[in-house]
Amino acid sequence: RDSELGRTRMGTGSHCTEIQDTVISPEKAEEAKLKARYPNLGNKPGGSDLLRKRLQKGQKYFDSGDYNMAKAKIKNKQLPTAAPEKTEITGDHIPTPQDLPQRKPSLVASKLAG
Amino acid sequence: ADIISTVEFNHTGELLATGDKGGRVVIFQQEIENKNQPLFRSEYNVYSTFQSHEPEFDYLKSLEIEEKINKIRWLPQKNAAQFLLSTNDKTIKLWKISERDKRPEGYNLKEEDGRYKDPNTITSLRVPVLIPMDLMVEASPRRVFANAHTYHINSISVNSDNETYLSADDLRINLWHLEITDRSFNIVDIKPTNMEELTEVITAAEFHPHQCNTFVYSSSKGTIRLCDMRTSALCDKHSKLFEEPEDPSNRSFFSEIISSISDVKFSHSGRYMMTRDYLSVKVWDLNMENRPVETYQVHEYLRSKLCSLYENDCIFDKFECCWNGNDSVVMTGSYNNFFRMFDRGHRRDITLEASRENSKPMQVLKPRKVSAGGKRKKDEISVDSLDFNKKILHTAWHPQDNIIAVATTNNLYIFQDKVN
Numbered sequence: 001r002d003s004e005l006g007r008t009r010m011g012t013g014s015h016c017t018e019i020q021d022t023v024i025s026p027e028k029a030e031e032a033k034l035k036a037r038y039p040n041l042g043n044k045p046g047g048s049d050l051l052r053k054r055l056q057k058g059q060k061y062f063d064s065g066d067y068n069m070a071k072a073k074i075k076n077k078q079l080p081t082a083a084p085e086k087t088e089i090t091g092d093h094i095p096t097p098q099d100l101p102q103r104k105p106s107l108v109a110s111k112l113a114g
Numbered sequence: 115a116d117i118i119s120t121v122e123f124n125h126t127g128e129l130l131a132t133g134d135k136g137g138r139v140v141i142f143q144q145e146i147e148n149k150n151q152p153l154f155r156s157e158y159n160v161y162s163t164f165q166s167h168e169p170e171f172d173y174l175k176s177l178e179i180e181e182k183i184n185k186i187r188w189l190p191q192k193n194a195a196q197f198l199l200s201t202n203d204k205t206i207k208l209w210k211i212s213e214r215d216k217r218p219e220g221y222n223l224k225e226e227d228g229r230y231k232d233p234n235t236i237t238s239l240r241v242p243v244l245i246p247m248d249l250m251v252e253a254s255p256r257r258v259f260a261n262a263h264t265y266h267i268n269s270i271s272v273n274s275d276n277e278t279y280l281s282a283d284d285l286r287i288n289l290w291h292l293e294i295t296d297r298s299f300n301i302v303d304i305k306p307t308n309m310e311e312l313t314e315v316i317t318a319a320e321f322h323p324h325q326c327n328t329f330v331y332s333s334s335k336g337t338i339r340l341c342d343m344r345t346s347a348l349c350d351k352h353s354k355l356f357e358e359p360e361d362p363s364n365r366s367f368f369s370e371i372i373s374s375i376s377d378v379k380f381s382h383s384g385r386y387m388m389t390r391d392y393l394s395v396k397v398w399d400l401n402m403e404n405r406p407v408e409t410y411q412v413h414e415y416l417r418s419k420l421c422s423l424y425e426n427d428c429i430f431d432k433f434e435c436c437w438n439g440n441d442s443v444v445m446t447g448s449y450n451n452f453f454r455m456f457d458r459g460h461r462r463d464i465t466l467e468a469s470r471e472n473s474k475p476m477q478v479l480k481p482r483k484v485s486a487g488g489k490r491k492k493d494e495i496s497v498d499s500l501d502f503n504k505k506i507l508h509t510a511w512h513p514q515d516n517i518i519a520v521a522t523t524n525n526l527y528i529f530q531d532k533v534n
Contacts, residue, residue, distance in 0.1 A: 030417075034425075055265055055266075067178060
């Protein structure tokens with residue numbers, strides 16, 4: 001059933017020829033090509049997997065926040081960055097706590113912390 | 115966002131609606147002033163543009179609901195206004211398009227610019243009059259039919275009774291009344307209890323043009339089921355099953371995928387229906403279920419390219435098809451901005467191209483030919499040089515005249531019969 005090399009009548013192709021020993025329909029030849037490239041392809045091509053992928057069409061997001069962020073990114077091509085004025089502070093005046101960038105939490109917890 | 119996703123003439127052909135991926139609807143109107151002149155050429159000009167659907171977020175499934183307009187269907191005209199149904203994946207909307215060419219003038223309580231007058235300053239009364247103004251076309255949503263589809267809506271179809279319509283998604287078909295938005299009846303449900311057993315989905319559905327109790331739906335397995343709503347409330351059991359038998363020795367990995375029907379359309383006469391699968395168009399006689407009466411090859415040369423077409427997903431492209439006004443010609447799209455017409459009576463077919471580069475306006479289109487084999491004649495295009503990104507999925511034919519609308523990815527072309 002698998003390998004259809006051998007005596008095969010041409011299918012619905014418009015150029016029907018005599019039955020020859022090594023003739024394969026173009027469709028079967030394409031199938032062989034595909035199986036050669038993707039050997040793990042399941043044997044039920046039109047089956048559940050393909051259909052379920054089709055039912056699941058649509059981009060999945062982590063949550064509505066993720067979705068709104070993605071939408072905002074598309075609307076304004078630039079990401080909202082940290083205010084550029086902050087880089088001008090250095091050297092002009094003594095910075096106040098508000099001027100300093102947020103300190104990222106340490107990756108390694110300090111041994112002094114509880 | 116400007117990708118055209120649906121094209122539809124209204125019942126007189128005077129209006130042509132297009133829907134796009136950005137949720138917008140653009141309606142064109144035919145200029146009919148000089149229709150009886152011998153050298154008359156139809157021109158369609160923009161009549162109305164409105165935003166039909168917006169993107170939404172399904173909070174339960176964390177999925178985006180696309181605003182892309184999947185289908186537009188016009189209602190037959192009953193009064194001065196025009197009505198159409200437009201749908202995205204989840205929600206159907208009824209839009210009213212009306213013209214305003216008069217405005218009232220001479221209010222007693224309002225100034226010309228709309229500010230309210232101090233009532234104490236009014237000493238006399240007058241009757242406001244209606245004066246002509248520049249034509250304004252307004253579109254307003256009159257009904258919103260929401261929350262009835264778990265899966266993605268692929269079709270809507272207005273019934274000949276002019277009161278109901280159906281909407282179909284991958285697994286279910288619902289019947290609505292145009293006036294009632296909070297309720298719809300489920301008339302087909304092919305969802306298996308265990309989703310692992312899913313073998314086929316609904317791909318398209320349409321009401322019969324004259325028999326208000328009859329509708330058909332097509333499947334991803336290449337079958338069409340005709341249902342009669344008089345037999346039972348739930349039409350899970352079909353009245354007729356149309357399927358062409360397949361030679362099992364020809365079966366390949368691609369067989370089922372390319373047999374999936376992407377569109378089904380009844381003929382205007384109601385006697386026939388046409389289906390479009392990946393490589394062909396088939397005409398079925400409703401009285402004969404076991405095979406189509408006509409089969410037309412759209413692009414048979416692609417059969418030896420199925421492997422790459424599977425890899426680039428083109429094998430899943432959903433082409434539509436349409437009949438001309440008297441059901442003598444059928445039309446469908448292909449790749450490389452080609453579209454095909456099949457003359458049923460004369461057994462002739464033609465391939466034409468919708469492209470600004472390759473033809474000038476008002477110029478007669480030159481027939482195209484794709485060479486499948488090795489020898490390529492002059493003016494023929496080889497299969498390998500076809501552009502698979504240039505696909506014509508949506509076409510429409512004027513209900514009476516030989517005027518066609520062909521949508522390429524971003525552009526709408528309108529062609530008509532050569533005038534002497």
